[in-house]
Amino acid sequence: MLNVNSEIGALKKVIIHRPDDGIARISPKKAEELLFDDIVHLPQMKEEHDIFRRVLQHI
Numbered sequence: 001m002l003n004v005n006s007e008i009g010a011l012k013k014v015i016i017h018r019p020d021d022g023i024a025r026i027s028p029k030k031a032e033e034l035l036f037d038d039i040v041h042l043p044q045m046k047e048e049h050d051i052f053r054r055v056l057q058h059i
Contacts, residue, residue, distance in 0.1 A: 016053060019045045 004011045024042040031039055 014056060016049070016056070018049050018053075
């Protein structure tokens with residue numbers, strides 16, 4: 001079982017947002033400001049997000 005806590009107690013719900021076309025517009029300079037390690041590849045990011053979401057649904 002996964003046990004995730006915040007500063008005030010156990011989390012009851014998690015809200016996630018699937019990456020959309022907005023993420024694909026991040027320039028190299030903006031990526032650095034937003035603390036991205038690299039420019040993201042949107043299709044791969046969506047695939048990884050879907051996997052993560054499925055993992056969370058089975059917990």
